Amino acid sequence: xxxxxxxxxxxxxxxxxxxxxxxxxxxxxxxxxxxxxxxxxxxxxxxxxxxxxxxxxxxxxxxxxxxxxxxxxxxxxxxxxxxxxxxxxxxxxxxxxxxxxxxxxxxxxxxxxxxxxxxxxxxxxxxxxxxxxxxxxxxx
Amino acid sequence: xxxxxxxxxxxxxxxxxxxxxxxxxxxxxxxxxxxxxxxxxxxxxxxxxxxxxxxxxxxxxxxxxxxxxxxxxxxxxxxxxxxxxxxxxxxxxxxxxxxxxxxxxxxxxxxxxxxxxxxxxxxxxxxxxxxxxxxxxxxx
DNA sequence: TCTTGATCCTCTAGTGGCTAGAGGTCCTAG
DNA sequence: CTAGGACCTCTAGCCACTAGAGGATCAAGA
Numbered sequence: 001x002x003x004x005x006x007x008x009x010x011x012x013x014x015x016x017x018x019x020x021x022x023x024x025x026x027x028x029x030x031x032x033x034x035x036x037x038x039x040x041x042x043x044x045x046x047x048x049x050x051x052x053x054x055x056x057x058x059x060x061x062x063x064x065x066x067x068x069x070x071x072x073x074x075x076x077x078x079x080x081x082x083x084x085x086x087x088x089x090x091x092x093x094x095x096x097x098x099x100x101x102x103x104x105x106x107x108x109x110x111x112x113x114x115x116x117x118x119x120x121x122x123x124x125x126x127x128x129x130x131x132x133x134x135x136x137x138x139x140x
Numbered sequence: 141x142x143x144x145x146x147x148x149x150x151x152x153x154x155x156x157x158x159x160x161x162x163x164x165x166x167x168x169x170x171x172x173x174x175x176x177x178x179x180x181x182x183x184x185x186x187x188x189x190x191x192x193x194x195x196x197x198x199x200x201x202x203x204x205x206x207x208x209x210x211x212x213x214x215x216x217x218x219x220x221x222x223x224x225x226x227x228x229x230x231x232x233x234x235x236x237x238x239x240x241x242x243x244x245x246x247x248x249x250x251x252x253x254x255x256x257x258x259x260x261x262x263x264x265x266x267x268x269x270x271x272x273x274x275x276x277x278x279x280x
Numbered sequence: 281t282c283t284t285g286a287t288c289c290t291c292t293a294g295t296g297g298c299t300a301g302a303g304g305t306c307c308t309a310g
Numbered sequence: 311c312t313a314g315g316a317c318c319t320c321t322a323g324c325c326a327c328t329a330g331a332g333g334a335t336c337a338a339g340a
Contacts, residue, residue, distance in 0.1 A: 004287075004288075004336090005287090005288070005289095006286095006287060006288080015327090015328085016287095016288090017327075017328060017329080018326085018327065018328085020289095020290095021326075021327060021328090025326090034335085034336085035335095036288085036289090036334075036335045036336070037288085037289065037290095037334080037335080038287085038288055038289070038334095038335070038336080039288085039289090056326090057243070058243050058246065058247060059240075059243060061325085061326090062325080062326070083251060086247055086250055086251050087251055089247060090244065090247050090248065090251060093240055093243060093244050093247065094244070096240055097237060097240050097241065097244065100233055100236055100237050100240070101237060103198055103199060103233060104230065104233050104234070104237065106198065107198060107226060107229060107230045107233065108230065110226055111223060111226045111227055111230060124208075124219065124222045124223065124226050125208065125211065125212045125219070125222055127194075128191050128194050128195050128198075128208065128212075129187065129190070129191045129194075129212065144307095144316075144317075145316085145317070146315095146316060146317080155298090155299085156316095156317090157298075157299060157300080158297085158298065158299085160318095160319095161297075161298060161299090165297090174306085174307090175306095176305075176306045176307075176317085176318090177305085177306085177317085177318065177319095178305095178306070178307085178316085178317055178318070179317085179318090196297090201296080201297095202296075202297075
């Protein structure tokens with residue numbers, strides 16, 4: 001367990017420059033280096049990076065992840081805060097799904113109505129030009 | 141119809157700095173100016189900007205919009221290209237919805253399993269730390 | 281031991297789509 | 311003629327990376 005950055009990358013699915021970026025913004029602690037100044041990682045880093053990656057995949061922002069990591073590091077505290085981060089996030093996800101679904105409907109209609117003729121008859125262009133007011137506010 | 145930028149903004153719902161930004165990246169042509177160097181817009185700009193806004197609301201990227209605008213400007217051409225831009229976009233939307241739905245499931249489970257006790261019992265941290273491999277690739 | 285080439289290093293700049301702010305000019309109503 | 315709101319340009323910042331230059335290091339084979 002004395003992994004160079006490329007191996008850490010392979011094991012976690014996080015790209016090498018991204019790992020260095022996470023270190024730079026303080027999400028991942030600076031690891032020890034070899035004599036030749038290369039980073040060497042251990043098991044805790046693999047786990048932490050997996051946590052980060054998974055959180056990102058779930059759509060958490062870096063600031064959220066920072067909070068979650070801090071909480072994880074102090075198991076005395078109540079998990080009420082983690083719970084509320086997740087709940088807020090859930091609400092946001094629902095909003096996004098709803099918005100994307102509405103959008104999907106509109107796009108589908110557009111595509112289906114496209115007669116594959118000339119632009120002047122094309123519903124896609126028409127819809128985009130005309131519907132000045134009819135779409136609800138957009139996600140994120 | 142000799143609108144200052146603020147009035148164009150009010151009529152289209154696009155913020156003033158954003159209008160200037162669109163001009164800068166060539167999405168909106170540079171309008172004529174007053175003697176005092178202030179922009180004055182006409183009806184075509186209102187329409188073009190509405191087209192842009194609506195397209196953005198539907199999630200099209202600026203490059204897509206550029207193409208769509210070019211197509212709209214040549215009504216002789218076939219709308220095959222517009223169709224394919226819209227279809228690609230639809231595919232992407234579907235991917236995002238699927239990913240968000242999966243994510244929603246996992247978050248819901250996390251929140252439900254959280255016993256509101258101490259962090260050490262809190263599944264939120266655990267789930268995010270452990271499930272290294274179980275989420276499919278993430279949207280854009 | 282030497283060489284090769286893959287991997288590593290730092291640093292800067294770019295991405296998309298805006299948004300914010302500084303510091304100044306113009307326009308219009310009273 | 312003046313006040314203050316709207317306008318101007320310019321630069322920098324946001325988020326979460328990504329790309330590339332230009333060079334150093336490491337490990338395996340000859």
